[in-house]
Amino acid sequence: MDEFQEILQDFLVESFELIDQLDQDLVELESRPDDLELLNRIFRVAHTVKGASSFLNFDVLTHLTHHMEDVLNKARHGELRISPNIMDVILESIDLMKALLSTIRDTSSDSGIDVSGCVVRLDKCTGGKGDVETPAPKPAAAVEVVEEVEKESVEDNSPATDEPDYDNMDADELEAEIERLLQQRMAEDKAKRESKKSAPSEAKDDVSEEEENEPALNVPVAVTPARRPASLRDDADSGDGAKAASPVKKQSTVEQTIRVDVKRLDHLMNLIGELVLAKNRLIKINDDVEERYEGEGFLEELNQVVSIVSIVTTDLQIAVMKTRMLPIGKVFNKFPRMIRDLSRELNKKIELEIFGEDTELDKSIVEEIGDPLVHIIRNSCDHGIEIPEIRLEQGKSETGTIKLKAYNEGNQIVIQIDDDGKGLDVEMLKRKSLEKGLITEKEADSMSDKEAFGLIFKPGFSTATVVTNVSGRGVGMDVVKTNIEKVNGIIDIDSEIGIGTSMKLKIPLTLAIIQALLVGVQEEQYAIPLASVLETVRISKDEVYTVEGRSVMRLREDVLSLVHIGDIFEVERILDSSEYAYVVVLGLGTSKLGLIVDTLVGQEEIVIKSLGDFLKGIEGIAGATIRGDGGVTLIVDVVAIMDMAKHVKASILVDTTSDAAMLTHEKTKASDYAIMIVDDSKTDRTIMRKALEPLGVTLVEAGDGQEALSILKQGDYNFDAMLVDIEMPRMDGYTLATEIKKYNRYKNLPLIAVTSRTGKSDRMRGVESGMIEYITKPYSSDYLMSVVQRNINFKSEFLR
Amino acid sequence: MSDRLKQIIKKQTQKENENLDHADDIVQLVGFIIGDEEYAVPILSIQEIIKPFPWTRVPQVPKYVIGVFNMRGAVIPLIDLRTKFGLSPKKHNEDTRFIVMRDGDDIAGFVIDRLTMAIRIKNSNIGPAPDTANGDDTAIDGVGKQADKIITILKVKKLLQRDF
Numbered sequence: 009m010d011e012f013q014e015i016l017q018d019f020l021v022e023s024f025e026l027i028d029q030l031d032q033d034l035v036e037l038e039s040r041p042d043d044l045e046l047l048n049r050i051f052r053v054a055h056t057v058k059g060a061s062s063f064l065n066f067d068v069l070t071h072l073t074h075h076m077e078d079v080l081n082k083a084r085h086g087e088l089r090i091s092p093n094i095m096d097v098i099l100e101s102i103d104l105m106k107a108l109l110s111t112i113r114d115t116s117s118d119s120g121i122d123v124s125g126c127v128v129r130l131d132k133c134t135g136g137k138g139d140v141e142t143p144a145p146k147p148a149a150a151v152e153v154v155e156e157v158e159k160e161s162v163e164d165n166s167p168a169t170d171e172p173d174y175d176n177m178d179a180d181e182l183e184a185e186i187e188r189l190l191q192q193r194m195a196e197d198k199a200k201r202e203s204k205k206s207a208p209s210e211a212k213d214d215v216s217e218e219e220e221n222e223p224a225l226n227v228p229v230a231v232t233p234a235r236r237p238a239s240l241r242d243d244a245d246s247g248d249g250a251k252a253a254s255p256v257k258k259q260s261t262v263e264q265t266i267r268v269d270v271k272r273l274d275h276l277m278n279l280i281g282e283l284v285l286a287k288n289r290l291i292k293i294n295d296d297v298e299e300r301y302e303g304e305g306f307l308e309e310l311n312q313v314v315s316i317v318s319i320v321t322t323d324l325q326i327a328v329m330k331t332r333m334l335p336i337g338k339v340f341n342k343f344p345r346m347i348r349d350l351s352r353e354l355n356k357k358i359e360l361e362i363f364g365e366d367t368e369l370d371k372s373i374v375e376e377i378g379d380p381l382v383h384i385i386r387n388s389c390d391h392g393i394e395i396p397e398i399r400l401e402q403g404k405s406e407t408g409t410i411k412l413k414a415y416n417e418g419n420q421i422v423i424q425i426d427d428d429g430k431g432l433d434v435e436m437l438k439r440k441s442l443e444k445g446l447i448t449e450k451e452a453d454s455m456s457d458k459e460a461f462g463l464i465f466k467p468g469f470s471t472a473t474v475v476t477n478v479s480g481r482g483v484g485m486d487v488v489k490t491n492i493e494k495v496n497g498i499i500d501i502d503s504e505i506g507i508g509t510s511m512k513l514k515i516p517l518t519l520a521i522i523q524a525l526l527v528g529v530q531e532e533q534y535a536i537p538l539a540s541v542l543e544t545v546r547i548s549k550d551e552v553y554t555v556e557g558r559s560v561m562r563l564r565e566d567v568l569s570l571v572h573i574g575d576i577f578e579v580e581r582i583l584d585s586s587e588y589a590y591v592v593v594l595g596l597g598t599s600k601l602g603l604i605v606d607t608l609v610g611q612e613e614i615v616i617k618s619l620g621d622f623l624k625g626i627e628g629i630a631g632a633t634i635r636g637d638g639g640v641t642l643i644v645d646v647v648a649i650m651d652m653a654k655h656v657k658a659s660i661l662v663d664t665t666s667d668a669a670m671l672t673h674e675k676t677k678a679s680d681y682a683i684m685i686v687d688d689s690k691t692d693r694t695i696m697r698k699a700l701e702p703l704g705v706t707l708v709e710a711g712d713g714q715e716a717l718s719i720l721k722q723g724d725y726n727f728d729a730m731l732v733d734i735e736m737p738r739m740d741g742y743t744l745a746t747e748i749k750k751y752n753r754y755k756n757l758p759l760i761a762v763t764s765r766t767g768k769s770d771r772m773r774g775v776e777s778g779m780i781e782y783i784t785k786p787y788s789s790d791y792l793m794s795v796v797q798r799n800i801n802f803k804s805e806f807l808r
Numbered sequence: 809m810s811d812r813l814k815q816i817i818k819k820q821t822q823k824e825n826e827n828l829d830h831a832d833d834i835v836q837l838v839g840f841i842i843g844d845e846e847y848a849v850p851i852l853s854i855q856e857i858i859k860p861f862p863w864t865r866v867p868q869v870p871k872y873v874i875g876v877f878n879m880r881g882a883v884i885p886l887i888d889l890r891t892k893f894g895l896s897p898k899k900h901n902e903d904t905r906f907i908v909m910r911d912g913d914d915i916a917g918f919v920i921d922r923l924t925m926a927i928r929i930k931n932s933n934i935g936p937a938p939d940t941a942n943g944d945d946t947a948i949d950g951v952g953k954q955a956d957k958i959i960t961i962l963k964v965k966k967l968l969q970r971d972f
Contacts, residue, residue, distance in 0.1 A: 282881055532865065577867035619866075619876060622885045622916055622970050626868050632876055632883045640864040640878050722899060 012064075019060045020113050021267075026053045027106055028341055034099060035344040041083075041090040051080040057105065066118040069108045075130040076101045082134055092352070097129045099345070270371065273332050277521075280325050281615035284521055285634050287321045288612065290314055292636030325521060334374045336414045336423070337365030342378075343385060343412060350389045357396050357407040358389055367414040369421050373515060376495050377423070380488040384425050384511055385410065387464075387485060392429030392509055402506065404428065420539065423513040432503035434460045444468055456566065461501040462598030465489040489598075493647045496522075496539050499598050514539075524614045524633070524643065527592060528607035529573045530581060533641050535614055535633055536603070540646040542595040544608060546588055561591065561602060568593065570602040571653040573644075576628055596646050601653055612636075616643060628652055678704030678806040682725040683796065685709045686716040686744065687733040687762070692785075696731055696762065699789030700796060704806065713739025717747055720754065727757060728800040731792075732779070734763040734770070745777035758799040762787070833931050837952065839924035839959055840907065843895045846959050847920075848927060848952060853964040855908040855915065857923065860900045870972050877917060879908065886917045887967075914968040929954065934961065 030053050037046050058073035079098060082088035090098075104126050108118050294314045298307060340362050351358040369377075393399075393408030400406055413424040438452040441463045447455075463469055467486040492499055497515040516522065516539040524535040525544070545563065552559050552570060559570040570591065574581065591602040614633040619626065630645035683705055687693045693709050700707060708725060710716035713736055720727070730748075734741035741761060748754045760781040761774045771782050781795055796802070837848035838857075856879075863877040863886050872891035876883050886906065891897055903922040908915065929952045937948040947966040952959040 285881065579867075617883045619883055620885060621914060622968065623866060623869065623873070623876065626866060628867065632864070634878050634881060634883070638878055639862060640876050640883055642864060642866065642876075724899070 016064060016112075016116065019064060020109060023057050023060070023109050026056065027102065027109070028338065029053070030102060031345040032341050034095070034102065035348050037090060038092065038095050038348070044084070047080065047084045051077065051084055054080055061118075066108070066112060068118045068121065068123055069105065069112070072101060072104055072108065072123045072127060075127045075134075076105070079130050079133045088133065094133050096352075097126070097133055099349070101126050101130055268331075273328075276328050277332065280321075280328050281521060281617075283321050284325060284613055284615050285636075287318050288636040289638065290317060290636075329370065329517070329521075330368070332371050333368035334371050335365060336367045336369050336374065336377075336421070337362075339374055339378045339381060340365045340412060340414070343381070346382065346385065347389065347410065350386065354389060355395060356389065356393055358393050359407050359409050361409060361411045362413075363411070364414040367416060367421060369515070370517060373421075373495050373517075376491050377513070377515065380491045380513070381412075381423070381425070383485060383488050385412070388425060388427040388429065388509065392427040392431075394430050417514070420514045420516055423515065424510065425513075426508060426510045428508040431505040431507055431509055432461055432464070432501070433505055437461070437463045441466065441469060454567075458501070458598065461503060464501075465499070465598060493596055496537050496596075496646070498540070498595050501598065521613060521615050524612055525592065526609035526612055526641065527573065527590070527603075527605035528609050529577070529605050530579050532577075532579055533609060534573065534577070534605075535612070535641050535643045536592060536594070537630075537643070537646060538611065540594050540596050542593045542600070544593065545591050547591055548588055552589075559604075563593065563602070566600075568600060568602040569653065570604055571649075572604040574606075576649060576652055594646050594649070596650055599650055601650050603649065614641075614643070678802075679706050681705040681800055681802065682727045683707055683800070684716060684719065684725075684727050684730045686711075686713065686730060686736070686741070688712055688736045689733075692733065692762075695789075696792065699792045703793060703797070703802065705800075705802075712736045713741065713744035713747075716744055720748065720751070727754075729758040729760060729796060731760050731762050731783075731796070734761060734765055734774070741779075742773055742777040745774075745779055749778045760795060760799065762792075834928050835931055835934065835952075837927040837929060837959070837961065838907075839927050840905070840920040841922040841924060842889050842893060842920055846924060846957065848959045848961050849907075849909060849964050849967075850961075851926060853909050853911060855910045858906045858908065858917075860904050860906055860919070873972075874919070877906075879917070882915075884908065884915055884917050886919065888919045890919070890921065909964050909968065911965050911968050914965075916968055918967065927952070927954070927959065929959075 030050060033046055033050050037043065037050065040046065054073050054077045058070055058077055061069040061073065076098065079088065079094070083090050083094075088094070101123075104121065104123050107121055108123075111120060112118050291314060294310060297310065301307060343362070344360055347358050347360040350356075388410050393410070394402070394404075396406045399408065409428050411424070411426040413422075413426070415422055415424075434457050437460050438447070438455065441447045442449065442452055446463065446466045446469055465485045465488065469485070489499065492513055492515070495515055497513055500512040500514065501509065502512075503509040516537070523538040525538050525541050526533055526535050547561060551561050553561065559572075560567050561570055562568070568591075573579070589604050589606065590608050591604055592608075594601045594603055612635075614635075616631045617633060618624070619629065619632055628645050628648045630643045630648075632640050632642050635641050681703075683700065685693050685696050685707060686709075687696070688711055697707055697709070705728075706725065708719060708727075710719055716730070716732075717739070719725075732741045732744060736744075739747075741763070745759050748757065748759065758781070759779045760783060761779040762783045762785065763770070764785040766784050774782055781799065783792060783795060836851040838851050838854055839846055839848045841847075858879075861877065863875040865875045866873060866885075872888050873885060874888050874891075875886050877886050878884075888897065898921065900919070905920055905923055906917040907920055908917045933953045934950045935953065937946055937950055947963050949961045949963040952961050
């Protein structure tokens with residue numbers, strides 16, 4: 009049974025691939041009905057599927073394909089001209105075939121679909137009366153296959169010469185001929201088996217040896233290779249004059265491919281991801297080492313190794329990405345057929361032009377964009393292209409054109425869909441949206457043309473007055489937007505009334521490893537997918553306006569709504585924001601948003617990691633990545649941010665001084681006062697401690713600037729003043745003062761410099777960095793005490 | 809002579825059986841302190857115990873989920889058990905540890921105040937959770953009785969379950 013399953017799998021994969029190609033060929037056939045090569049190709053598909061399905065006992069499918077084959081065979085011999093009506097029937101039968109194959113895939117049987125109607129129509133095409141019996145019983149099916157094998161081998165040999173005989177024979181004659189050929193074939197096979205015990209096709213034959221109709225079984229086992237056994241047999245078949253040269257030749261020109269399980273590729277991609285992270289880390293360490301050991305000889309060598317590793321990693325990543333790439337033609341292939349059906353249904357004349365179907369995209373993305381493209385093209389056919397009469401009236405050609413283009417642009421793939429239809433009417437779009445209550449009057453007035461075009465993506469929006477088979481339900485374009493956003497794509501619409509509409513889908517090449525813009529807010533960092541970043545601008549605070557409680561800014565001629573990343577991610581404002589802010593302009597689908605951040609950190613290649621089950625689905629977070637320093641950085645979910653921005657209250661750029669108030673607690677005893685002593689010399693610290701101890705205040709010591717800063721950050725004490733030495737290792741007094749002043753809550757903390765530096769410039773630097781007092785060593789303990797008392801507003805009643 | 813041999817063999821097998829019984833009976837736990845209480849989880853559910861290191865805050869989660877951290881390439885959530893158990897947060901000190909627990913595919917790090925020790929405890933000495941904390945809702949699996957104290961045994965599955 010396992011073997012059967014395996015064969016079945018092969019059969020399905022093969023059949024679906026064949027059918028993909030079939031659709032396109034058929035539409036082409038309609039325009040070139042006399043193309044024999046094309047006809048032969050189509051015929052072979054029907055034939056192959058039929059042969060295999062009969063072997064696998066799918067009687068319904070065999071029945072259907074058999075009749076398809078009849079029609080195609082007649083066409084092949086010029087006895088039947090493919091008219092649009094016949095084409096409709098053929099296409100219908102192919103749809104049925106697809107449905108049957110899907111059923112087989114899901115249930116391993118082909119029951120449940122009624123093909124009789126279609127078969128009757130097929131039969132009529134061939135001139136039959138339409139009275140076709142239902143699926144043949146098994147033995148008959150087997151015979152049929154034999155017949156097909158015969159046909160194939162003969163046909164392959166000489167497509168045009170000794171063929172017509174069969175068609176001229178009546179049923180009985182044919183039967184007899186089959187019988188004869190069958191006998192002959194069986195004898196040959198037996199002889200061949202004896203002579204070629206080691207031939208590769210042997211095993212397959214042996215499996216079926218006990219069965220009566222073994223020759224038939226050669227074909228279905230694996231469909232593509234089937235040609236070879238057939239031709240092998242032909243070689244042995246000395247009775248037939250003509251030799252089959254062409255099928256063999258074809259084999260050699262076929263591209264060399266290996267089928268690989270997608271899971272393996274995914275695993276490979278994960279490993280590459282890890283490698284990219286390690287590479288980032290290596291680069292970071294290299295930078296650190298470079299800084300520390302500047303000028304040392306080994307650095308150059310290290311540099312070389314790091315850059316080689318980095319280059320190879322990048323190449324490897326690209327190579328693995330390529331293995332996952334599929335030509336977009338796989339998606340495009342189904343459109344000629346769709347356009348054909350639609351134009352007949354809508355009584356329009358539409359031509360589809362496809363460019364760049366070789367452009368490659370990641371498999372997962374290819375799967376996502378199929379649906380959106382279907383909807384866009386349907387939309388263009390239904391709403392874009394006018395009916396022929398109107399087109400003529402407007403002086404356009406009767407036939408409308410839809411152009412489907414795919415091309416690379418930087419790290420993105422652009423899929424462009426142009427039509428030369430009536431274009432989008434901005435006023436009409438606004439009116440319809442108003443009617444349906446999708447936007448308010450006010451919004452409609454302030455809307456730019458581009459924004460108005462974006463309305464077509466709103467769920468529930470529809471311009472059609474009647475719901476047709478094709479469109480008008482108002483769901484299609486919403487699907488487009490959702491799917492494109494899912495792959496971090498951008499939609500760009502351009503339209504001119506009477507000229508046409510152009511839609512551009514910009515899609516990142518891959519999903520697993522992306523380029524990201526790293527931004528900082530307070531002490532945190534976030535990664536924004538670069539594909540969604542349109543630009544970054546630096547603004548000063550007075551460029552931000554507030555309109556109806558929302559922050560906006562003017563970006564060239566547009567008004568851009570703004571939201572602070574800190575408001576979205578509930579970041580605590582500890583650090584004082586500087587005079588300038590950076591705005592990252594995000595674009596997604598058709599909408600734009602300005603995200604205010606404190607700093608721009610840089611661009612980095614990041615690997616998307618899931619946050620796991622426990623934390624999945626956090627709004628605004630798409631995942632996490634591991635940085636060069638081993639830390640975790642969260643990745644912004646641009647789609648969600650756009651949505652969240654609508655509900656976030658603007659607290660932007662409003663200085664929160666409330667924290668400062670925390671410092672002035674009511675003091676009830678001397679020890680409520682806290683003072684930090686920062687000095688690298690233990691002796692100096694002891695001297696200061698001795699001088700201040702009589703006051704009874706709490707004293708905390710730190711050995712250098714960094715220690716002092718971390719004590720401040722811990723927030724265990726509410727310091728009332730700090731005594732700071734200037735000369736210190738790791739972080740000196742000036743730097744410490746500057747750092748402290750960045751924190752809102754320590755803005756007003758009195759910093760007293762205690763130093764032996766007495767130069768005027770030193771004093772100036774002290775003042776610049778925020779020191780309010782300057783005590784020079786040596787000093788008397790009374791003087792120190794009085795300065796401190798003054799600065800901390802020490803209440804005299806606490807003095808003992 | 810053969811009688812004695814038999815006796816010895818009998819004794820030995822008896823001993824072996826006893827040992828086996830012993831192994832069956834005993835549960836190995838790792839004990840730790842949160843606040844003033846001692847808790848324990850089965851040793852097999854612990855992937856590793858590590859010293860605290862930097863983590864990244866995650867927005868829009870309950871207070872007790874303090875963030876995520878990187879454990880050899882995997883991004884793992886970090887949960888503060890003090891906050892989760894309703895205690896006030898405390899500064900991490902040199903006793904603080906992250907315990908990484910795993911149950912199937914679910915994995916998370918937990919901040920605890922201090923480790924105590926690995927505990928071997930007989931199954932018979934483990935009582936059910938008190939009635940007030942029973943049912944599916946509780947994170948308490950049972951109460952382990954020891955000579956001088958009792959230990960609350962926690963359900964790892966429950967701890968790793970997302971409840972927000």
